Amino acid sequence: MKRRAKPGDYLSARQKNGVPLGADDIYRETWLWLKQRNCENLVNKRLIEAYAQAYARYIQCEEAISTYGLLGKHPTPKMSTALTNL
Numbered sequence: 184m185k186r187r188a189k190p191g192d193y194l195s196a197r198q199k200n201g202v203p204l205g206a207d208d209i210y211r212e213t214w215l216w217l218k219q220r221n222c223e224n225l226v227n228k229r230l231i232e233a234y235a236q237a238y239a240r241y242i243q244c245e246e247a248i249s250t251y252g253l254l255g256k257h258p259t260p261k262m263s264t265a266l267t268n269l
Contacts, residue, residue, distance in 0.1 A: 188214070188228040194235055198243075206232075206239035 194206035213231050217223040 188231075190235070191232055194232060194239075204236070204239050205242070206235040209238050210235040 190207045190210040194210055195203050197203050210231055213235060214223060217226055217231075
């Protein structure tokens, strides 16, 4: 019986704002989901880590959009616009 591989430390590293990324939790949830289906040994640990990190970054981006809105710069230098006002 294969034991759960420990997620890399970088998945729980604190970000610049002091909040942990949280990818380690996503890693654990994903590994348990795979284990419940008896296929945890079919997926490489690094692949689960890459998925967990990408999904955590996606969540981080969605939270930033909710907080600050979508900001865009107009192609002409003097005209900036907030895309959320569209």
